Amino acid sequence: MATLQSLDIKRRSATTQTPPTVRTTTEVAKLIDVSKCIGCKACQAACYEWNDLHEDIGINVGVYDNPHDLTDKTWTLMRFTEFDNSGNLEWLIRKDGCMHCEDPGCLKACPAPGAIVQYSNGIVDFISENCVGCGYCVKGCPFNIPRISKADNKAYKCTLCSDRISVGQAPACAKACPTQAIYFGTKEEMKVHAEGRIEDLKERGYKNAGLYDPAGVGGTHVMYVLHHADQPQLYSGLPKEPKISPLVQFWKGGFKDIALFGFGLTALLGFFHYVAKGPNEVARKDEEAAKRYSGDQA
Amino acid sequence: MSDEDRGNNILARYTAGARINHWANAIILILLAISGLALFHPGLFFLTDLFGGGQETRAIHPWFGVAVIFTFAGLFIRFVRYNFWNSDDTRWMRHVGDVVNNHEERIPEVGRYNAGQKLVFWGMTLCILALFFSGLILWDTYFFQYTTIDQKRLAAVIHALGASGIIIILIIHVYAAIWVRGTVRAMTRGSVTGGWAWRHHRKWLKEEAAKPSNDD
Numbered sequence: 001m002a003t004l005q006s007l008d009i010k011r012r013s014a015t016t017q018t019p020p021t022v023r024t025t026t027e028v029a030k031l032i033d034v035s036k037c038i039g040c041k042a043c044q045a046a047c048y049e050w051n052d053l054h055e056d057i058g059i060n061v062g063v064y065d066n067p068h069d070l071t072d073k074t075w076t077l078m079r080f081t082e083f084d085n086s087g088n089l090e091w092l093i094r095k096d097g098c099m100h101c102e103d104p105g106c107l108k109a110c111p112a113p114g115a116i117v118q119y120s121n122g123i124v125d126f127i128s129e130n131c132v133g134c135g136y137c138v139k140g141c142p143f144n145i146p147r148i149s150k151a152d153n154k155a156y157k158c159t160l161c162s163d164r165i166s167v168g169q170a171p172a173c174a175k176a177c178p179t180q181a182i183y184f185g186t187k188e189e190m191k192v193h194a195e196g197r198i199e200d201l202k203e204r205g206y207k208n209a210g211l212y213d214p215a216g217v218g219g220t221h222v223m224y225v226l227h228h229a230d231q232p233q234l235y236s237g238l239p240k241e242p243k244i245s246p247l248v249q250f251w252k253g254g255f256k257d258i259a260l261f262g263f264g265l266t267a268l269l270g271f272f273h274y275v276a277k278g279p280n281e282v283a284r285k286d287e288e289a290a291k292r293y294s295g296d297q298a
Numbered sequence: 299m300s301d302e303d304r305g306n307n308i309l310a311r312y313t314a315g316a317r318i319n320h321w322a323n324a325i326i327l328i329l330l331a332i333s334g335l336a337l338f339h340p341g342l343f344f345l346t347d348l349f350g351g352g353q354e355t356r357a358i359h360p361w362f363g364v365a366v367i368f369t370f371a372g373l374f375i376r377f378v379r380y381n382f383w384n385s386d387d388t389r390w391m392r393h394v395g396d397v398v399n400n401h402e403e404r405i406p407e408v409g410r411y412n413a414g415q416k417l418v419f420w421g422m423t424l425c426i427l428a429l430f431f432s433g434l435i436l437w438d439t440y441f442f443q444y445t446t447i448d449q450k451r452l453a454a455v456i457h458a459l460g461a462s463g464i465i466i467i468l469i470i471h472v473y474a475a476i477w478v479r480g481t482v483r484a485m486t487r488g489s490v491t492g493g494w495a496w497r498h499h500r501k502w503l504k505e506e507a508a509k510p511s512n513d514d
Contacts, residue, residue, distance in 0.1 A: 014340035111337045112352050132352030134337060135438040139450050148438060153353060247451040251458050256339045259462040266466050270473035273398065280400050281479045282493040287306045290492030290503060294307055297507040 004119050004166040011118040013110035025121040029187040030160065030171060032095050033197055033225040034235065035206070036181035039064065039078055039093040046176030047076045050161065070096065072149035075158040076173060079236035094224070094235040095173070095182070098145045098158035100124045102218030105244040106155075108252050109140025115155075122187065122221035123160045131155050140252070142217060142242035160221065190223060197225045216243030307492025309506055311484040316376055320485055323369035327468070330362040334461055360437045363430060370426050377419065380410045386501070387413035407500040418471050425464035432456040 007020040048055065053073045058066060064080040076097035083090040104124045107116040115130035116137065126137075126146075133153030137146040146155045161171035169175070170184040183193055194211045201209035210229025213219045224238070232238040312320070333355050336345035346355040389406045390397075390413040396404040397414065411419070435445050435453035445453070475481045480494040495503035 014343060016340060111340065111343065113340060113343055130352070132337070132346070132356045134356045135436075135442070135450075136454070138438075139447060139454055144447060148442075153357075153439070245448070245451050247448075247455050251451070251455045255458060259458070259465075260339055260341070262462060263465055263469065266469045267473075270469065270477070273473075274477060277398065277400050279479045280402065280477055280498075282491060282497050284493075286497040287304075287491060287493030290307050290496040291305075293496065293503065294492060294507050 004121070004123075004162055008119045008121070009117045010120040011104075011107055012114050013107050013116040014113040023120075025119070027120075027122045027187040028160075028165060028185065028221060029122065029190040030100075030174060030222045031183040031185075031190040031194055031225065032222065033181045033183070033194075034092065034094055035197070035201055035209070035225060035227050036179045037078075037093045037095065038179055038181075039080060039091070040178060041066075041078050042176040042178055043095055043173035043182060044074070044076055044078055046172040047158075048074075050164070050172035051075065051159075070145060070147055070157075072147045072151075072154075072156040075156065081234060081236050083234050090227075092227075092235050094238060096145075096236065098124065098160070098222065099143050099217070099242075100158075100160050100221035101142070102220065103244065105140035105142050105217070105248060106137035106146055106157075107140070108244060109136040109248055111136055119162065121165070123162045123165065124221075125159050125162050126155055126157060128154050128156075140244065140248050142239060142244060158222075187219075187221065194223065194225050201225070201227055212238065214239075214242050216241050308489050309492060309495050309503065310488060311490050312488045314488065316373075317485055317488055319369060319372045319376065323366065323373055326362055326365045326369055327464075330359065330366055331461070331465055331468070333359040333362060335465075338458065338461065357439075360433060360439075363433050366426065367430055370422070374423060381416045381419045383413075383416060387416060390414075402497055408498070409501040409505065410499060412499070414474065418467055418474075421467045422464060422471075425460045425467065428456055428460040429464065432460065 004025075007022060008025055009019050010024075012019060047053070053075070055067055055071065055073045058068065060066075061068070065077065067074055067077070070077050076095055079094050079096050081092040081094075083092050100123055102122065104116070104118060107118060107124060110116045111134060112130050112132045114127055115132065116124065116126055118124050131154040133148060133155070135148050135155070137155050138144075138148065146157045148155050161169070161173075164171060165184075171182075174182040174184040183190060185193070191211065191213070198209045198211060206227040208230040209225070209227050212224035212226050212229060212232055224232075224235075226232060226235065226238075228234050232240050332345050333349055335342045336349075336355050337343075337359065343352070346352045349355040349358055386406060386408055390408055393405045394414075396402075397412075432453040434441055435450055436457060475485075478498065480490060484490050492503065495506070
């Protein structure tokens with residue numbers, strides 16, 4: 001894997017220039033096999049460790065999720081669900097975090113040039129120095145992932161360890177996982193690996209086992225192997241058919257260009273109206289009439 | 299040459315208070331529009347430099363919005379009583395072609411404001427209300443936890459539509475003031491000539507003339 005640098009940027013938020021295309025890097029992906037996860041939170045600890053993040057001490061409300069939600073300092077979170085599968089209790093544990101969408105809603109919504117980039121290997125990264133803290137990425141994301149820091153008004157989320165990957169290392173979470181529930185490699189390799197796992201799960205009776213690589217966002221660079229791929233919502237509300245909201249598509253699509261065109265057109269119509277029709281001026285006779293009228297009244 | 303030298307009648311149209319209120323509103327609304335446009339279209343992001351940068355623009359834009367609510371409320375309270383729609387306005391609307399073609403003589407007499415001005419008034423009011431409430435929903439610094447993400451998305455769309463609407467109304471408002479000569483002085487000096495009132499707001503002139511005069 002080549003070092004990620006500006007020439008590897010495939011997409012850049014709020015930018016209309018063509019990105020560099022002289023080289024492409026292989027698309028990478030993280031594959032999270034939910035069926036192998038034991039909920040040890042080593043991935044979460046590794047994420048804090050590698051990224052040097054320290055979550056605040058929280059409050060125990062009687063659930064395993066700790067902290068209770070993703071935060072500006074918690075970029076990955078184990079979410080625990082107890083699922084009653086016709087009398088059989090299943091403990092569905094999903095490592096939540098940025099999915100690194102091929103069509104990232106955050107990037108589409110971002111108004112700050114270069115605050116969100118997508119590398120040609122598929123990683124979606126926040127470039128903090130360009131972030132303005134507007135929270136549009138939160139509205140753009142179909143997975144409810146980015147969090148705005150109250151301390152510095154910047155958005156944070158999983159980087160897929162872009163700093164590690166750029167020097168040929170696997171993400172910290174994948175490295176730390178004791179059951180190898182997290183794999184990392186090229187997207188193609190991960191799909192092939194998932195097939196084997198899904199076959200295995202099907203043999204064990206999970207007839208709806210499958211790969212979560214949602215097409216609505218162009219596929220993702222973090223994929224899940226799910227025992228119940230027909231019901232991803234079971235896994236702490238993983239969306240069944242995620243896509244960028246039509247509201248965001250409208251707001252961040254052609255509308256902003258149409259609006260600017262409309263402003264320009266209105267101003268031009270005014271200008272040409274003036275050129276064609278001229279000013280509407282008060283004539284001498286209007287002043288005289290006004291005086292006559294006032295005189296009559298007085 | 300002053301109007302007195304020309305022998306024109308002069309009518310008071312806006313008090314000093316109304317003028318200050320109008321221009322305070324105008325200045326803040328323009329700052330609001332510039333800071334908003336900076337975050338609306340990538341091509342206008344450079345406008346954030348006027349406010350000290352992207353973070354600063356993002357932080358100050360909603361406060362301009364709060365300020366506009368107060369300045370616009372002042373204007374609304376001052377002028378709402380003159381802006382209720384009546385049958386003159388419906389008649390005026392049928393002559394809109396004569397209006398844009400400068401055929402003032404074919405248009406029925408109007409009072410203090412014509413239908414076009416009233417539409418600007420109500421259009422601005424509607425847009426500002428929509429922008430204010432959708433803006434609160436988008437103001438994550440203070441109000442993030444009160445709405446769902448889907449509600450915020452809808453608010454973003456309403457905010458963009460409202461902003462586009464008010465900017466177009468603003469352009470029309472400014473152009474009309476330039477096009478109809480003798481209008482700008484109403485807001486800069488507070489007065490208009492008798493001829494201006496006779497030509498554009500004859501009913502208003504007659505109402506004013508019927509009032510008991512103080513100065514002569």
